[in-house]
Amino acid sequence: MTTPITIQFNDAIDTISEQDWQTLSHSNNPFVDYHFFKALETSQSVSINQGWQAHHLVAKSQEQPVAVMPMYLKSHSWGEYVFDWDWADAFERYDLDYYPKLVSTIPFTPVESNKVLSSTLQVSDLFSTLIEYCEQQHINSWHILFTEQIKTPLPEDVYQRNTVQFHWFNRGYQDINDFFATFTSRKRRATRKERLSIAQQGLTIRHLNGHQITEKEIAFFYLTYQITYLKRGHQPHLNIDFFKQIISSMPDNILLIIASDQDEDVACALFFHDDSQLYGRYWGATGYYNNLHFELCYYQGIEFCINHNLSRFNPGTQGEHKIQRGFEPVLTYSYHWIMHPGFKQAIKDFCQQERSHMLTYQAQCRALLPFKKADK
CATH class of the missing domain: 3.40.630 (Aminopeptidase)
Known part of the structure; x- marks a missing residue:
């Protein structure tokens, strides 16, 4: 019964x-x-x-x-x-x-x-x-x-x-250049040119896990998160208390990538991850830098997946510009x-x-x- x-x-x-x-x-x-x-x-x-x-x-x-x-x-x-x-x-x-x-x-x-x-x-x-x-x-x-x-x-x-949606799949790549080697020559040149432009603009990038993120970095992230929504004429869905709580309670699942220009933080992207996938969720910047969105939200994420043997990267909904960077529908x-x-x-x-x-x-x-x- x-x-x-x-x-x-x-x-x-x-x-x-x-x-x-x-x-x-x-x-x-x-x-x-x-x-x-x-x-x-x-x-x-x-x-x-x-x-x-x-x-x-x-x-x-x-x-x-x-x-x-x-x-x-x-x-x-x-x-x-x-x-x-x-x-x-x-x-x-x-x-x-x-x-x-x-x-x-x-x-x-x-x-x-x-x-x-x-x-x-x-x-x-x-x-x-x-x-x-x-x-x-x-x-x-x-x-x-x-x-x-x-x-x-x-x-x-x-x-x-x-x-x-558009997702990236890890097919056993040794590094990101191994992944780019699967592109046609024209697409490979375009991608490498995008990445080169980050160094040419004098930008530096650092990765922080949830245990390493300070109050100052949370405040900077939330500023850029707000800017992203306000540019579209919307109020942010999530408040800063939410982000403080998840960074505190789920630090092993958090990755914050920050770009700096001459030691001043100018952009960041917040990701979540588990033992098999990376999830891109929030991005924002205080100013415009050529190709920085692609670098922080896509290429840095792909490198993180390869380095940590993650099988899939979901960078967020929509965005046909992801296709030419190797994200599959x-x-x-x-x-x-x-x-x-x-x-x-x-x-x-x-x-x-x-x-x-x-x-x-x-x-x-x-x-x-x-x-x-x-x-x-």
Whole structure:
């Protein structure tokens, strides 16, 4: 006889034991670490006032937690990177509410991870539970973003969406020049010219792990992080308290790369890493320097991966300029359910058409990679 599973939703991470969360997570991915989510909530970077009400799912068997699924009740679609603004607009045109919606994601972090922390349950095992809960609570939709691909057939009213990101793969390179040797000669010359320009501008670069970062360097990083957002007319999603907390609680997963001009810090990039991947997340600069963004955010990251035997580098979402620097197009996977029967078929059709476009786009991007033909 199968032991029944009970489900509860928690409106604060403090109501979930750190030990339970960490025990259930079998991933080294830093973005599913308890401390990452705790820093988001305790810093108030994620809160009901920000349109992110924590609503974490906990599944129990015989009163013992067997699964955790980080979730949020959201009143907007900011910070998700799987865009459904058009869906929300369609609801509004018919004078219907699209929000609140229930979203399983890592806030402001488009990184693939298994969104169900468990050794016994998979994401698809919770589809019917989530549907039933949303219907009971009059929640209009649920969305599971940047999760692992589900290869079994989906329920009729659960839809897959895809986006394309650009990732670097370590194929046993001895150093970065070994990697550049796989480029065509023209692309190789262009890349080396970019890197040479950093020294020609008199810039120096240093790497700091989380244990080495000082308060002064945190303040400089946060200044440049703010500048990046303000240039685009937006307020930063994350406050400085969040960054202080993660640097303190997750120092082994943090890499800060800083560029200096005559001993004055002028730019930096903050990365996370685990034992197999590097994740580029935040970049900013106090002034313009030719090719510095490419150097700090891409080439330094590639060298770090080679030197530390990491297999993959995810430098962040979007950015076709990554292609000519050897970052390959990969598909991401998200899953969606909509309660309103009048929109189900239209949204299903949209997702199918979008997938076709994404597959075509991925193939077009792959054709633009800088590798010699034999290396594609």
